[in-house]
Amino acid sequence: MAHQIAVDIEPKPWTGRSDGTSAEHLRWHHAVQPYSAETAPGDCVLIGFSSDEGVRRNKGRRGAADGPDALRAGLASMALAEPLQIQDAGTVAVSGEELEAGQAALGNAVNAALDSGHFPVVLGGGHEIAYGTYLGVAGSELRTAGAKLGILNLDAHFDLRGDPIPSSGTPFRQIAEDEAAAGTSHQYSVIGISQPSNTTALFDTAHRLGVRYLLDEECGVIDRGVVDQFLADFLDDVDLVYLTIDLDVLPAAVAPGVSAPAAYGVSLETIQYVCDRVTSSGKLAVLDVAELNPSLDVDNRTARTAARLIHRIVTKHVPVRR
Template sequence: MTEIPLEPPPAWTGRVDGATQEHLRWHQAVTPLGNESHSCACVFIGFASDEGVARNNGRRGAAAGPDSLRGALSSMAIAEPIHACDAGTVMVTDDQLEAGQQALGSTVAATLDAGRFPVVLGGGHELAYGTYLGLAQSSARHPGLRIGILNLDAHFDLRADPIATSGTQFRQIIEREQAAGTTLQYSVLGISQPSNTAALFETARSLGVHYLLDDDCSVTDRHRVAVFVSDFLSDADLVHLTIDLDVLPASVAPAVSDPAAYGVPLETIQFVCDAIAASGKLAVCDVAELNPTYDVDNRTARTAARLIHRIVTKRIPPPTLSSPAAH
């Protein structure tokens, strides 16, 4: 399998109100990985791929997502001093999806082994398999520690297709864990019944997947959502939070492969992200399916960037990952 090197990160640019801490914006806080003079609160890693989406019969364009997310985050103001790094981007060509996932996994594992928090910017949701590989292969996964994957998504992504797509990744993960004789907890919040066949619901049940329908995730369902998240956290030691932006209503996130006819309110998604970030268990995070071609006034990119902003600034590191480099 051909090794895919990371492309250097683009320059982060944006509005400048001043150079002191009270004027700080993200573009002033991010430096290329390896050039930093301070420790990194997080490391951004781009995954420029829409091959998995195309294989899953979705519309191409998500490969441009990483730079769009960087651009949307750049001018957001930071309330407290923070330093972050950018490792660059895994560029995936049409025939190199599997190699790209392996390259992403290696980068995520190296980031975790350095005591840092990887935030993967997608790219199609096939990136979740690469993010998982990094966590599973890193020294953070001590024997006895159980990985929990919380997927904020309208879809299960448990298809049994003969090749990897943006709809197979969580089945691949579960099967890899089973082959290794280990287990993980896979939970999905925001499942759309009309977007998943009865066969996929049966697959989810047979694999022990926990899920909450989008019908049960309204703002008035806050207690139900809180219990779902609490139950998930009680079954996990290290959390992989993966956000497919099609979990949001199309009015909030139009720029995705499969816009939602209903979706989960942004208030609910933000509540869940805040709870996971503050849990002391969040090890890795990825954001997927931004397709800038179809965005309206950067609406989807700005929404995703706000979620990333809150996750990074509110995160309490897991004790197993705490180190001087992680703060």
């Protein structure tokens, strides 16, 4: 069944470098079309989430609301080795301080894309994006009774704060509370946790909630076996995966354009390896990318890196069996 996707900002025409119009010259901007509810299932559907209200509430540096357009610009001229069906549904924008309404709207958009049989890729936006994306996958037809949801967060932070007001630092605690209230099963796992960036209270919360994690210092290239086993255990334990990438998981030299640049971080090589494993698993239902702050970026370095990861995930994606 086809589903309309409601957004606040309609998709704009994509432009970029063009070396020709034949298949061997294909780039993202040639392939992207505006979203249509009438298209057959199987496309990648881009949904923007323009918000940094959660970052503001979490006392971070604002600017991530401009992330969706910067990610689109980073993707536009990337070459495609073979034809790909990509649709742009436009952008859900948080108005003023109305974060919760924006997250609900994002959830509806993700839900519509999933129930239409597509692969939604959500372009953020602060990491408050996570709760909205979760609402979409939790309410989708893919979340059948007994299906265990796996959330894999590539992030320097747990984002499990107990603050009474939701922010970019609370989404995974909110998700845990929703899952407990619904009596459903999920596994939240994190790769790239920075010990100096998370208090003992946050580690205690993670342990209490059964969160599995790898520290950033356990994710070096020489630690590939450790990362591989962590991923194997995660993927074997869940039926459906939501992958969320907070760009501050990367070293500051690679991703300077984030609210909280990483002093150590996880190498791009390791992050790409993780993305490859997850997208080829046949369990990845939805992806979001968070915390790109173009006003803090250097030579579009962070946007280009994020776009490369999105390109990799989309072009190697094995759809979820329905």
